[in-house]
Amino acid sequence: MDLLERLADKINELPNLPERLIIGQLSNNNDFGFYSQPGSQVISEDWSGIQERSLPFEIAYRTDDFEKANNSLWKISELLDGLNKLQTDGTYEFNRINIQPQPFLTMIDVTEKGVFLLDFSVEITQQINLGE
Template sequence: MDLVERLAEKINQLDGLPTPIHIGFLTADNSLQLYPAPGSRTISQDWYGVQERELNFEIAIRTDDAELGNRCLWNISNAIDGLQTLISKDESFEFNTIEMTGLPFISEQDVEGFSIYSLDFKVNIDQQTED
């Protein structure tokens, strides 16, 4: 399923990102990452094998510029909160909705002066199960 790739692609189209978003966990340097979060679930399945799924994701930025981290995640939040379409390139899912489950927040600050800002959201899709 190419959902996470399509989300990253959509976010990377935004103007003013300090760096392109990557898929995976934060690195030791300045980084902007998108990754699955716990709690995803299957809501229902019909007789044809189509599952309605709710998938949780988190976007995080690790930066030594607190203002930049906060502004970046607010811009991403505002952009994806209004997302109406997201098209799978391999036809592995059909996009239904996206919902912000919180507002951007600072989750950590280390002794080196780096802060981590996070944003949580969930995506509702339909996905055909394997026969």
């Protein structure tokens, strides 16, 4: 499933992002990351194996420019909140994005850098192979 890649591509199309959003956790080499969270849920499933699922994701940005981080994550939040269509690889169908809460500062480290987070879930419909 290419959901992470498609969402990252869509986000990276935004003008004036502080840097390119990378798929992966924050690290020494990456201050702007996008990754899946644990806790996906099956919302519904029919007898043919078609599932509606909710998949949790998080965007994290570490910086000492708190205003830039807050503004950047709000732009991303607004983009995702208005997203009602996403090109996929055909293994799933994009339904909607639920953003709660809005971007927030989670911590300030010893170097005076803050880590800002944006949490959201994506609902998809996917055919599950029952015979395997």
